[in-house]
Amino acid sequence: MEQELIPQLFKTEYRKIISVLCNLFGIVHIEIAEDITNDTFLLASETWGLKGIPKNPTAWLYTVAKNKTKDYFKRNKIFTDKIALDLKHTQVNSDEIEIDLSDQNIKDSQLQMIFAICNPIISIEAQIGLALRILCSFGIEEISEAFLTNKETINKRLFRAKQKLKLANIKIKLPNEKEIDKRLEIVLKTIYLLFNEGYYSSTQNGTINKELCSEAMRLTYLLTQNEKTDLPITNALLSLICFHSSRFESRTDKNGEYLLYANQKRENWNLDLITKGEYFLNQSAKGNEISKYHLEAGIAFWHTREIETTEKWENILQFYNQLLQIEYSPIIALNRTFALSKANGKKIALKEALKIDLSNNHLYHSLLAELYDGIDNTKQIESLNNALKLTKTENDRKILQDKLEKASCQQSRV
Amino acid sequence: MTEFMMIFRNAYEPAFKPSPEQMQASIKQWQDWIGGIAGQGKFIGTNRLGFEGKTLKPNNVVTDGPYAEVKEIVGGYILVKANSIDDALELAKGCPILNIGGHVEVRNIMPVNK
Numbered sequence: 001m002e003q004e005l006i007p008q009l010f011k012t013e014y015r016k017i018i019s020v021l022c023n024l025f026g027i028v029h030i031e032i033a034e035d036i037t038n039d040t041f042l043l044a045s046e047t048w049g050l051k052g053i054p055k056n057p058t059a060w061l062y063t064v065a066k067n068k069t070k071d072y073f074k075r076n077k078i079f080t081d082k083i084a085l086d087l088k089h090t091q092v093n094s095d096e097i098e099i100d101l102s103d104q105n106i107k108d109s110q111l112q113m114i115f116a117i118c119n120p121i122i123s124i125e126a127q128i129g130l131a132l133r134i135l136c137s138f139g140i141e142e143i144s145e146a147f148l149t150n151k152e153t154i155n156k157r158l159f160r161a162k163q164k165l166k167l168a169n170i171k172i173k174l175p176n177e178k179e180i181d182k183r184l185e186i187v188l189k190t191i192y193l194l195f196n197e198g199y200y201s202s203t204q205n206g207t208i209n210k211e212l213c214s215e216a217m218r219l220t221y222l223l224t225q226n227e228k229t230d231l232p233i234t235n236a237l238l239s240l241i242c243f244h245s246s247r248f249e250s251r252t253d254k255n256g257e258y259l260l261y262a263n264q265k266r267e268n269w270n271l272d273l274i275t276k277g278e279y280f281l282n283q284s285a286k287g288n289e290i291s292k293y294h295l296e297a298g299i300a301f302w303h304t305r306e307i308e309t310t311e312k313w314e315n316i317l318q319f320y321n322q323l324l325q326i327e328y329s330p331i332i333a334l335n336r337t338f339a340l341s342k343a344n345g346k347k348i349a350l351k352e353a354l355k356i357d358l359s360n361n362h363l364y365h366s367l368l369a370e371l372y373d374g375i376d377n378t379k380q381i382e383s384l385n386n387a388l389k390l391t392k393t394e395n396d397r398k399i400l401q402d403k404l405e406k407a408s409c410q411q412s413r414v
Numbered sequence: 415m416t417e418f419m420m421i422f423r424n425a426y427e428p429a430f431k432p433s434p435e436q437m438q439a440s441i442k443q444w445q446d447w448i449g450g451i452a453g454q455g456k457f458i459g460t461n462r463l464g465f466e467g468k469t470l471k472p473n474n475v476v477t478d479g480p481y482a483e484v485k486e487i488v489g490g491y492i493l494v495k496a497n498s499i500d501d502a503l504e505l506a507k508g509c510p511i512l513n514i515g516g517h518v519e520v521r522n523i524m525p526v527n528k
Contacts (some may be wrong), residue, residue: 318442321449325457333453344446352450 006045009057014041014137017065019109020101022134024069027116027170030162036072040065066099109172110135111226114219116172118187119165126161127190128197133158136215146197146208174228184229188237188293191216195241199248206256213248217241224280236284236293242277243300246270257395266306274304295323313342330358334367346371362390369403377411415495417458417523418502422489422509424516443510451494451505458493489516493523 014037021033040061054060117130125147132138132146144154175183198212220238223229250268253259281297298319302312320336333356341349350371358364365387372380384404391397432440451457469477489511496502499522506518 314442317449318445321445321452324449324452325460328452328455328457333455336449336453340446340449352453355450355454357454 005053005057006041006048009044009061010041011137013058013061015110015135016106017061017101018134019113020099020106021065021069022113022116023109023172024099027172028166030166032072036065036068039068062101066101069099107222107225111222111229112172112174114187114223115174115183116165116170118183118190119168119170120186121168121170122161122164124190124193126157126164128194129154129158130161131190131194131219132212132215135219136211138211138215142208142211145205146201146212174226177228180228181231184223184231184234187223187229188220188233191219192237192293194219195244199244206252210248213241213245217245224283232284232287232289233291233293234284235280236291236297239277239280239284240293240297240300242273242280243297243304246273246277246304257398260399261303269304277301277304290322292323292326295319295326299323308342310343313339317343330361331363334358334361334363338367338370341371346373346375350375359386360390362387362392362396365390366400369407373407377407381407381411415456415497417525418494418496418499419521419523420492420494420502420506420509421519421521422491422511422516423486423519424489424511424514425485426487440510443513447508447510448492450508451492454505456495456505458495460490460492462490463488486516 017040018033018037021036022030025033043064044057044061048054048057113135114131117134118127122130129143129147132143133140138146140151140154140158144151147154174180195213195216198209198216201209201212217238220234220241223234224238246269247264249270250264250266251258277297278301281301284294284297296319299316302316302319305312317336317339320332320339324332324336337349337353337356340352350368353364353368353371356364365383369380369383369387372383381404384400384407388397388400388404391400448457448460467479469479471477494502494505496505499520502520502522506520509518511518
């Protein structure tokens with residue numbers, strides 16, 4: 001049984017213990033915190049296999065981690081004398097060192113670690129990597145799979161990132177009031193990308209993708225649990241994550257192939273997550289700020305409405321209009337044009353689509369085909385062929401082939 | 415691409431009070447037009463101007479209102495990126511100010527050397 005229990009506890013407890021220990025030692029000694037946490041789990045797997053699982057495995061882990069930390073201070077007298085003086089908690093005598101693994105301190109430590117790791121002095125990939133390792137208890141192998149690279153690359157990346165944080169002597173604490181908005185923005189961006197990595201990921205490993213999404217949700221939720229970070233923008237991101245996640249299961253068929261939104265089974269949508277998304281969307285509406293997360297949450301909210309009304313698409317269009325004014329991306333531009341066709345009609349949307357210069361993007365031609373459908377069959381077929389030439393995934397190719405067959409049938413009938 | 419400014423002007427009609435539905439419809443027209451420009455990746459920024467204004471003239475002469483001596487007022491502006499003035503003019507087509515008897519002035523932006 002310990003074969004299942006230990007990985008499970010590793011997921012939930014590794015990140016807690018390491019955050020508390022990092023907090024105790026400071027970022028400069030992050031490796032000591034990692035070593036002690038790793039040793040604790042190593043000892044668990046050795047001991048539990050022989051002696052059986054203790055009554056309260058979590059308490060066992062905490063006690064061992066505490067003892068190992070105290071031992072560390074005892075054994076390393078030089079460290080204790082010279083460096084412990086600078087520790088956050090300035091106790092020098094190892095017996096007096098308080099290792100606080102209470103719920104509150106675990107929460108606080110994790111929150112502070114989020115801000116320490118999501119720091120712009122390291123690259124965004126490194127931030128996500130370290131966040132997965134330290135805040136989400138991901139193994140190196142899982143991280144490398146999420147990034148579609150090998151373990152060595154990830155190890156190097158994490159090592160360099162830690163060196164940078166150490167050199168800059170980053171303090172593990174919440175930013176002060178003046179800085180919090182700016183720093184929170186960076187934290188939210190990292191979590192947003194972490195979520196996207198899972199939701200739109202190119203890896204085929206569904207378990208890892210789902211875990212990336214739920215970890216993004218957990219971290220954002222953690223931010224809403226502290227009054228300093230429980231801001232409208234945080235709630236907007238959480239709402240967005242809940243709405244998207246509500247469709248996680250329904251996005252693929254039983255063979256794991258992606259389904260188009262229109263073909264998803266509504267009964268597979270997770271109503272509980274939709275309700276949560278609505279709650280956080282309401283929370284996000286306090287204050288006057290409209291961030292891109294607010295707009296994306298608004299769009300995602302309307303996508304959870306089953307009935308295809310003009311109101312639905314009109315709202316989606318207006319959110320896209322605003323989103324584009326904050327930030328341009330080809331995918332937002334194409335989605336906006338699709339919403340325009342639903343709200344204002346295909347002809348208007350087609351006219352707008354033809355002004356867009358994205359002819360090297362297969363999705364652009366797919367959109368054109370959609371808009372030509374029922375207007376110009378020849379152009380529709382031409383667009384589908386253009387899309388086929390540019391598409392890279394087998395699944396997309398299959399969807400386009402299906403559409404092409406249908407469009408060709410229509411032509412022969414005419 | 416060069417930057418251009420489009421300045422929206424129309425007649426000042428203080429008596430005109432749009433209904434909420436008219437307001438809504440007008441906002442949609444503007445947002446759809448601006449969204450179209452932004453969808454081409456050519457949007458930089460925009461602002462509407464309010465009706466509060468004062469004009470300062472030499473010798474510290476201040477007149478009330480932005481519209482003291484003209485029948486037209488500037489209602490707002492948008493900054494866009496375009497390949498040429500004609501390209502910018504193409505973007506201006508569809509500007510909702512044209513539907514209410516106003517006009518759009520398209521001007522190139524001269525960067526100030528720093």
